[in-house]
Amino acid sequence: MTQRNVLFLEEFLPYRLSRLSDAISRDFSQAYRARLGLTRPEWRTLATIGQYGTMTATEIGAHSSMHKTKVSRAVASLEVRRWITRVPDARDRRVERLSLSKVGQKAYEDMVPVARAFEAEMLERMSAAEREALLAGLAALERTALSGPDGA
Amino acid sequence: MTQRNVLFLEEFLPYRLSRLSDAISRDFSQAYRARLGLTRPEWRTLATIGQYGTMTATEIGAHSSMHKTKVSRAVASLEVRRWITRVPDARDRRVERLSLSKVGQKAYEDMVPVARAFEAEMLERMSAAEREALLAGLAALERTALSGPDGA
DNA sequence: GCGCATTTGTTGCAATCGTAACCATTGGAA
DNA sequence: TTCCAATGGTTACGATTGCAACAAATGCGC
Secondary structure: OOOOOOOOOHHHHHHHHHHHHHHHHHHHHHHHHHOOOOOOOHHHHHHHOOOOOEEOHHHHHHHHEEEEEEEEHHHHHHHOOEEEEEOOOOOOOOOOEEEEOHHHHHHHHHHHHHHHHHHHHHHHOOHHHHHHHHHHHHHHHHHHHHOOOOOO | OOOOOOOOOOHHHHHHHHHHHHHHHHHHHHHHHHHHOOOOHHHHHHHHHHHHOEEOOOHHHHHHHHHHHHHHHHHHHHHHHOOOEEEEOOOOOOOOEEEOOOHHHHHHHHHHHHHHHHHHHHHHHOOOHHHHHHHHHHHHHHHHHHHOOOOO
């Protein structure tokens, strides 16, 4: 007899993750939504291209687990802002190589310290042992959850 | 000089959490979407009422971080299935106390072991030390992230 | 008691999202 | 070469979402 046939949501991993992710993403999005007027998919796209320099839409989707229509629309919207440029791939004309324009690069570089500060503020409220545990636990979870059913 | 002005998304906490939560929720939702035909907000509502026995819509929203319109529609949909019952509160007639019907209770109790099995399978793929780290880390994060800007 | 801000829950509407269908292109297989 | 399945990316459409407005009820100040 476990406890009665009840599931304690506060201890249920998918539920805990979902609540944390929602709350943190919502908080963080205020930091760039107000400042840059970006939606979440747009921020992700900007951050991905900013990190890797040049990517295709498919690569962005694979890397950030975004649906390809989401990526397509985020890219279109960032292009209207003139933050990214599309360069047709010479070898495969289905593909377009996406990069940051000068203005986009500037926006990205403005955003990076904001993101770092947000994360630092969160981590500073934990002890060193807690931080270590969190990072180790997340790494383990990524190994088991992101490579299982489809990932790898 | 940190590294250049680049943010490594793979190490960025909000990004990691979001990817994990999305992937795990998506996997888990298949376990009940196919079996019970429930959406995510409906599952959450069912699970919350199942755990607490009786709740109001506002309480469900506060507990599970769902927008009140989401709760309202999930409740309406579960009521159509006759899985939950509404009882007007005698003291405050704005409020309706929500409980599971007999059929709803049965569905809930069928669902609980499925959820437990899903979680167990995920945790079994980690070492004991990793599990411990994950749970400790999440607890610490909940303490800092769910009580900060608005939670408490 | 009366008035008014607050709370509970629902609904209209615009924006966002994902499935499916689609076009253009590619790379083999025959 | 000629098919044709597979891939990259966009778009149409229906479903889901959240904001804002709303009605009903409460309760506090006076």
